Amino acid sequence: MIRGKFITLEGGEGVGKTTNMKYVQQLLENTGRSVVVTREPGGTGMAEKIRDILLDRQSEGMTPVTELLLMFAARSQHIVHVIEPALQRGQWVLCDRFTDATFAYQGGGRGMDVETIAWLEQCVQGELRPDLTLLLDAPVATGMGRAQRRGDFDRFEQEQVEFFERVRQVYLQRARLNQRRFKIIDAAQSLDCVQKNIAEAIAVLS
Structure with a gap:
């Protein structure tokens, strides 16, 4: 059986991951693929409790x-x-955040040692890496403005603007260093433009 593909959506707060997760799922299912949609932290009973x-x-x-x-x-x-x-099983896995988020939030945001994160990545994942990472990127002020309209902030969302600026910069740095895997999507554009760019990235992977 041909192994499935692993796609992750990454980005800071308010960049539209939830909306575009549904869009990517629909794109893949329209081509007849079986898709598992999941998230991090989470995805299993125990992992959701940790979340x-x-x-x-x-x-x-x-x-x-x-x-x-x-x-x-x-x-x-x-x-x-x-x-x-x-x-x-040959299914495609679509995940809302993965280890790039750990480098961005715990590494960039919290200032944790990058080598420690990389060591844990290897211990936990082995050779598993996403086949494609869609980085939804927007200025922090834009994203936070959208996030505020959603309601109460969780423990991460209530951090200061400087925290999210560091998160964004690490995401962009990782995208520059992993250009074959990452596709940066300008999430400040209209939703139609965002989804057009996503569809083009998915088509290349397919």
Whole structure:
């Protein structure tokens, strides 16, 4: 059986990942592909419980190390129980965030050591990497303005603007260093333009 493809959507707050996840899913299913849609942190029962802890604004003062390790603990469950089995069945996996988010949020945002994150990445994932990463990019002010209209912020969304500026810069840096895997999508454009660019990126992968 031909192994499926692994696509991730990345980006900061308010860039339209939820809307465009549904669009990518529809694009793939319209070509007859079986698609597994999932998210990080999360994707399994245990990983979703870890997600609740990570996003809870009432959690005791969580250290950056604890946050990083919880991210990879959830990811380990996710890979073993959802992502790898689906890919081996020939399904395409579409995931809202993956390890690039850890480099951006825990590395850029929290200032965690990049080499430590890379070591954990190798320990947990082995050779597993996305086949395509769609980076939805917009100025922080634009994204946060959209996010504010959604309602209450979670533990990450309530961080300061400087935090999200660092997150964005790390995302863009990773895209420059991994140009064969990343496709940067200007999420400040109209939704029609955004989705046209996404469709072009998916067509190349297909």
